Amino acid sequence: MGRRYDTVSLLSDLGTGDELIGVVRAVIADLAPHARLLDLTHGIAPFDIRAGSLALARAISYVPAGVVLASVDPGALIDRPCVAIEVADGAGVLVGPDNGLLAPAVAMAGGAGRCVLLDDDSHHLGAPGSTFAARDVLAPIAAQLCNGIDLTELGTEVDPAVLVPGVVPLPRDEDGTVVCEVLWIDRFGNCQLNVGPDEVVHLGERVRVRAGDPAAPTVRSVARVGRFADVGVGAIGLLVDAYGMLTLALDRRSAADELGVAAGDLVVLSAGDDQPDPGVPTPISLRPTQR
Amino acid sequence: MGRRYDTVSLLSDLGTGDELIGVVRAVIADLAPHARLLDLTHGIAPFDIRAGSLALARAISYVPAGVVLASVDPGALIDRPCVAIEVADGAGVLVGPDNGLLAPAVAMAGGAGRCVLLDDDSHHLGAPGSTFAARDVLAPIAAQLCNGIDLTELGTEVDPAVLVPGVVPLPRDEDGTVVCEVLWIDRFGNCQLNVGPDEVVHLGERVRVRAGDPAAPTVRSVARVGRFADVGVGAIGLLVDAYGMLTLALDRRSAADELGVAAGDLVVLSAGDDQPDPGVPTPISLRPTQR
Amino acid sequence: MGRRYDTVSLLSDLGTGDELIGVVRAVIADLAPHARLLDLTHGIAPFDIRAGSLALARAISYVPAGVVLASVDPGALIDRPCVAIEVADGAGVLVGPDNGLLAPAVAMAGGAGRCVLLDDDSHHLGAPGSTFAARDVLAPIAAQLCNGIDLTELGTEVDPAVLVPGVVPLPRDEDGTVVCEVLWIDRFGNCQLNVGPDEVVHLGERVRVRAGDPAAPTVRSVARVGRFADVGVGAIGLLVDAYGMLTLALDRRSAADELGVAAGDLVVLSAGDDQPDPGVPTPISLRPTQR
Numbered sequence: 001m002g003r004r005y006d007t008v009s010l011l012s013d014l015g016t017g018d019e020l021i022g023v024v025r026a027v028i029a030d031l032a033p034h035a036r037l038l039d040l041t042h043g044i045a046p047f048d049i050r051a052g053s054l055a056l057a058r059a060i061s062y063v064p065a066g067v068v069l070a071s072v073d074p075g076a077l078i079d080r081p082c083v084a085i086e087v088a089d090g091a092g093v094l095v096g097p098d099n100g101l102l103a104p105a106v107a108m109a110g111g112a113g114r115c116v117l118l119d120d121d122s123h124h125l126g127a128p129g130s131t132f133a134a135r136d137v138l139a140p141i142a143a144q145l146c147n148g149i150d151l152t153e154l155g156t157e158v159d160p161a162v163l164v165p166g167v168v169p170l171p172r173d174e175d176g177t178v179v180c181e182v183l184w185i186d187r188f189g190n191c192q193l194n195v196g197p198d199e200v201v202h203l204g205e206r207v208r209v210r211a212g213d214p215a216a217p218t219v220r221s222v223a224r225v226g227r228f229a230d231v232g233v234g235a236i237g238l239l240v241d242a243y244g245m246l247t248l249a250l251d252r253r254s255a256a257d258e259l260g261v262a263a264g265d266l267v268v269l270s271a272g273d274d275q276p277d278p279g280v281p282t283p284i285s286l287r288p289t290q291r
Numbered sequence: 292m293g294r295r296y297d298t299v300s301l302l303s304d305l306g307t308g309d310e311l312i313g314v315v316r317a318v319i320a321d322l323a324p325h326a327r328l329l330d331l332t333h334g335i336a337p338f339d340i341r342a343g344s345l346a347l348a349r350a351i352s353y354v355p356a357g358v359v360l361a362s363v364d365p366g367a368l369i370d371r372p373c374v375a376i377e378v379a380d381g382a383g384v385l386v387g388p389d390n391g392l393l394a395p396a397v398a399m400a401g402g403a404g405r406c407v408l409l410d411d412d413s414h415h416l417g418a419p420g421s422t423f424a425a426r427d428v429l430a431p432i433a434a435q436l437c438n439g440i441d442l443t444e445l446g447t448e449v450d451p452a453v454l455v456p457g458v459v460p461l462p463r464d465e466d467g468t469v470v471c472e473v474l475w476i477d478r479f480g481n482c483q484l485n486v487g488p489d490e491v492v493h494l495g496e497r498v499r500v501r502a503g504d505p506a507a508p509t510v511r512s513v514a515r516v517g518r519f520a521d522v523g524v525g526a527i528g529l530l531v532d533a534y535g536m537l538t539l540a541l542d543r544r545s546a547a548d549e550l551g552v553a554a555g556d557l558v559v560l561s562a563g564d565d566q567p568d569p570g571v572p573t574p575i576s577l578r579p580t581q582r
Numbered sequence: 583m584g585r586r587y588d589t590v591s592l593l594s595d596l597g598t599g600d601e602l603i604g605v606v607r608a609v610i611a612d613l614a615p616h617a618r619l620l621d622l623t624h625g626i627a628p629f630d631i632r633a634g635s636l637a638l639a640r641a642i643s644y645v646p647a648g649v650v651l652a653s654v655d656p657g658a659l660i661d662r663p664c665v666a667i668e669v670a671d672g673a674g675v676l677v678g679p680d681n682g683l684l685a686p687a688v689a690m691a692g693g694a695g696r697c698v699l700l701d702d703d704s705h706h707l708g709a710p711g712s713t714f715a716a717r718d719v720l721a722p723i724a725a726q727l728c729n730g731i732d733l734t735e736l737g738t739e740v741d742p743a744v745l746v747p748g749v750v751p752l753p754r755d756e757d758g759t760v761v762c763e764v765l766w767i768d769r770f771g772n773c774q775l776n777v778g779p780d781e782v783v784h785l786g787e788r789v790r791v792r793a794g795d796p797a798a799p800t801v802r803s804v805a806r807v808g809r810f811a812d813v814g815v816g817a818i819g820l821l822v823d824a825y826g827m828l829t830l831a832l833d834r835r836s837a838a839d840e841l842g843v844a845a846g847d848l849v850v851l852s853a854g855d856d857q858p859d860p861g862v863p864t865p866i867s868l869r870p871t872q873r
Contacts, residue, residue, distance in 0.1 A: 006615075007611065009604075009608065011601065011604075013478075014478065015334070015478040016307065016330075016332055016333070016334050016598065017332065017334035017478060018332050018334060018335075018342075018346050018475070018477060018478065019302065019331040019332045019346045019347075019349060019350045020332075020477065020478065022300075022302075022329070022330055022331035022332050022350060023331070023349070023350050023353045025329060025330070026300065026329055026331070026350065026353045026354050026355060027353055029298065029327065029329055029355050030353070030354075030355040033297075033327075033355070036611065036615075038604070038607060038608055038611055039598075039604055039607070040601045040604030040605070040608070041598055041599065041600050041601045041602075041604050042598070043597070043598050043599035043600060044600075046478055046479050046480075047479070047543050051600075055600050055601045056601075058601060058605070059601045059604060059605050059608065062605045062608045062609055062612070062717070063608050063612075064608060064611050064612040064615070073543065074479060074519070075518070075519035075520055075542060075543055078518050078519065078520070079518075079519075079520050127533045127534075128531055128532075128533065128534065128535030129530060129531035129532045129533050129534075129535065129538075130517075130518055130533070131481070131518070131519070131530065131532045131533045131538065131540075132532070132533035135353070135533065136533065184600070186600060186602065187595075187596065187597040187599060187600065187602065187628055188628050188629075188656060189628075190713070226712075227657070227660050227661075227712055227713070228656070228657035228660065228661075228713070229657055229660070229661050239711060239713065240710055240711035241710070241711045241713045241714070242709045242710065242711050242712070242713045242714035242717065242718065243710065243711075244710030244711065247711075247713065249713075251657060252629050252655065252657055304769075305769065306625070306769040307598065307621075307623055307624070307625050308623065308625035308769060309623050309625060309626075309633075309637050309766070309768060309769065310593065310622040310623045310637045310638075310640060310641045311623075311768065311769065313591075313593075313620070313621055313622035313623050313641060314622070314640070314641050314644045316620060316621070317591065317620055317622070317641065317644045317645050317646060318644055320589065320618065320620055320646050321644070321645075321646040324588075324618075324646070337769055337770050337771075338770075338834050364834065365770060365810070366809070366810035366811055366833060366834055369809050369810065369811070370809075370810075370811050418824045418825075418826075419822055419823075419824065419825065419826030420821060420822035420823045420824050420825075420826065420829075421808075421809055421824070422772070422809070422810070422821065422823045422824045422829065422831075423823070423824035426644070426824065427824065
């Protein structure tokens, strides 16, 4: 017998528009009635492994000890065996597809311990077709981990180095400018960049931002601020967010709409002219904010 | 006293955009604190009894023993008394409107046992108006069932045959073609048909699909495949899904968008010419996928 | 030690599209494992304090004893210290921003008891930036209240009169007409008004409704009815809803679409001519229903 777990935290692209994730939860609840189910989100865009892996990485250090079930890109759960990865000396086990989804969270949790391919289907649910592996593979595996089965009984142990790695984009320095990327746009339109505050110190307190459509970019002078309310009316602020990353933000409006950017877009930061933004209207973008 | 239940599974068209389903859950949690609440989905489109009944039928065999509370079409909960239907020798009780919503799930669970009209309002919550029967009737009834009240104390026992039946569309054979229907489009655009694999054996391995706008249908030659990844780039596959039904699918794209179909649309399957799909671009459809 | 609580009910504008509210729940689950988490809604539109406060007021009398965590307008949680307000002789504690969000619910629950500013950050989570106070302030405070810490240990006790009040719009009488407002449009398009049935008795059984764009208002004659099904085809009904307020409703269609109104819009009610609505088609509105 292995360690028993009390909590299963769930993240997926299954949505809540129909019963898909509800059935995943029902399977766990049926097989491991003592387990508490904690939904992180099921709103990851279909097939968006990058967004799912970043959301899981942002959440992981707040998740209670236990099992994490993550499913993004349903086909990926069928193409190759799913995996279970132990972290934090067994305080947690992440189960999901071998498509890079889990990798950034595993790294945030201190790296992979024991690692198993879920290739022993005696632990899975039988089903007529194989299209719903979150229900038929991940859910019963999560429940059995809660019930104390040892990881190594679930399939073939492998070296974590053989798994598909995650892709975390890194900023680069070009002639004194910082070429970075919008990692995440939250529901309020704040644009988290893949840059920490230490990496832009040389640009000064006022930073020039080039973003949006490369053919007609939006260029704005933004000030480093401490909180949303310090951003002036009509201006954009650059602040350190609750994850320690730089975020482009407006006060109670969407910076993503204002800048016309979506998650994954490039943003170029350069030294500002230390003049306040003249407040010239920016080109109107019809591109919807990705949320 | 009747049997006590520990789980209430919930399915509705109440959405999660405001507090409606939250209040239903609060009422149950308040009256039956020991009960575990399991949300199947609250994203059924408003008034869409058909979609709700199919989602409940897909879920029911995975739902833990206990009470199922289902609410689709709020007016239907007021027009006639709601019902409670025992299934599986009392292992489960479904409560909901008498509008056909529960019928396919009851059938999947082996048919109706005892059946009661919830016409005794001494078991309901009082309210100024009757617009929110999921809160005022179904929630307290679900809680009281969890607390061990016997079904027959809740209202008038009736023959299940008097209840409104469910409508499950059946495919039909026309001159060797199979005229079927899109039962369900999932979040990934996979189109579940109301046909099982045995019903199309005579059409061969390659099947001709006519779908979408009858005046300008999309016609495609599709191959029977085992999983999403076996569908070629630009092609559409026909596979057996996790419910045992045939599903039109693309690899990591929406078949519903590609074919221009919505749930409920007719699809005609006929014998293919055993030639691979030439990959001619299909007419572009501006019709949004129903999800 | 103070009273211990078993339930945390949650309402926010954080959405479920990403992991924001999931992490708030994870923090509470981690710090107070015994607490049951009850989601009211996280679908309040970003920054919409009015909608959030009305949803919380509609829900509060159904919420189990315990802690209520409410977060609308993330910036507001940083601009000023958040607050914890005792209600019902300590049966409940509401924690949230000091922006009026809690005020109508506190009033519905019988008014404020002890009241504390959450200005002692030794009870908060540390974070690199302050952008996510629902996670870093409200969640640990809610957990500590569940664990029995007394309210007054969490910060500075204040007179509730110093808090930002809620704004509940009142109808007004103008020359025998009732000028009111759409408080809330539910998922089904029913339009709750800020008027109770007693306030329109003098208008008679048939009421004239002026609503929508003031330049081209929709004018309809509506009948007082008891339930959705009593509204005739093509007609609009005025009924007492489950909260005791008057609601404009259609049978199984959206009254908001039919009238072209959104939450917050003015509606003028006057005495009708006691003639049934001729059923003249109303101007088509392209304005989407706010849900």
